[in-house]
Amino acid sequence: MAQQATAAERDALIDQRQLRAIFGRFATGVTVITANYSGELFGVTVNSFTSLSLDPPLVLxxxxxxxxxRAALDVGSSFTVNILSEEQRGIAGLFASGVDRFLKVNSLPGLGGSPVLTNSLAYITCEVTQQLPGGDHVIIVGRVIDTGLLRRQGRPLGFFAGAMHKLKPYQ
Ligand SMILES: Cc1cc2nc3c(=O)[nH]c(=O)nc-3n(C[C@H](O)[C@H](O)[C@H](O)COP(=O)(O)O)c2cc1C
Known part of the structure; x- marks a missing residue:
C-alpha cells in the first residue's frame, strides 16, 4: 500500500531559493522596530509588519x-514600529546589518523608552501581548499604546524583489 508523504517530505520538495524569490514579489513598506529593554537599545529592519486589528488595536x-x-520582547515589554520614508534607505540598511546602530541616527524616546526615529513617516508604540511560534520565525503580537503621524506628506520606502524602491503614484 502506498504511504502518504509526511509534511517534512513535502517540505523538502519546495525549493527554498524559489520560495524566497516568490515571497519577495509581494511588495511591502519597510519599518525599523525599536525597543529599550532595561536601558539597552535594540533596533531591527523589518518588512513583515502588518496591521492586525482595530478593536482591540493590534499589530504583528x-x-x-x-x-x-528577541531578548527585548518579553510579554509586557514595549516596542516601537517606525514606518520609514523614501529618504531613510540608509537607515534600513544600517538596522539590517550595521553595528552601533543608534549612534548614527537621530531619535527621541517614545512611551516606555523605545526610540522614535526622526524623519519616519509615522510610528506605532505597542506592548507585547503574545509570542507565537512560526517555523524559523516568531510572530510578535503587540497592543497599540501610542501613535504619531510625523510626516503626512512624506513618501514611503518600498521593498520588492530584494531591493528598496521609491513608490510612484499613478498620474
Ligand atoms: C528590507 C528588509 C526587511 C527585513 N525584514 C525582516 C523581518 O521581517 N524579520 C526579520 O527577522 N528580519 C528581517 N530582516 C533582516 C534583519 O533586519 C537582519 O537580519 C538584522 O540584521 C537582524 O538584526 P540582529 O542580528 O540584531 O537580530 C529584514 C531585512 C531587510 C533589509
Missing amino acids: FCLHDRSSF
Whole structure:
C-alpha cells in the first residue's frame, strides 16, 4: 500500500531559493522596530509588519528566532514600529546589518523608552501581548499604546524583489 508523504517530505520538495524569490514579489513598506529593554537599545529592519486589528488595536511582525532582538520582547515589554520614508534607505540598511546602530541616527524616546526615529513617516508604540511560534520565525503580537503621524506628506520606502524602491503614484 502506498504511504502518504509526511509534511517534512513535502517540505523538502519546495525549493527554498524559489520560495524566497516568490515571497519577495509581494511588495511591502519597510519599518525599523525599536525597543529599550532595561536601558539597552535594540533596533531591527523589518518588512513583515502588518496591521492586525482595530478593536482591540493590534499589530504583528515576524522576527527570526535567532534575532538578538528577541531578548527585548518579553510579554509586557514595549516596542516601537517606525514606518520609514523614501529618504531613510540608509537607515534600513544600517538596522539590517550595521553595528552601533543608534549612534548614527537621530531619535527621541517614545512611551516606555523605545526610540522614535526622526524623519519616519509615522510610528506605532505597542506592548507585547503574545509570542507565537512560526517555523524559523516568531510572530510578535503587540497592543497599540501610542501613535504619531510625523510626516503626512512624506513618501514611503518600498521593498520588492530584494531591493528598496521609491513608490510612484499613478498620474
Ligand atoms: C528590507 C528588509 C526587511 C527585513 N525584514 C525582516 C523581518 O521581517 N524579520 C526579520 O527577522 N528580519 C528581517 N530582516 C533582516 C534583519 O533586519 C537582519 O537580519 C538584522 O540584521 C537582524 O538584526 P540582529 O542580528 O540584531 O537580530 C529584514 C531585512 C531587510 C533589509
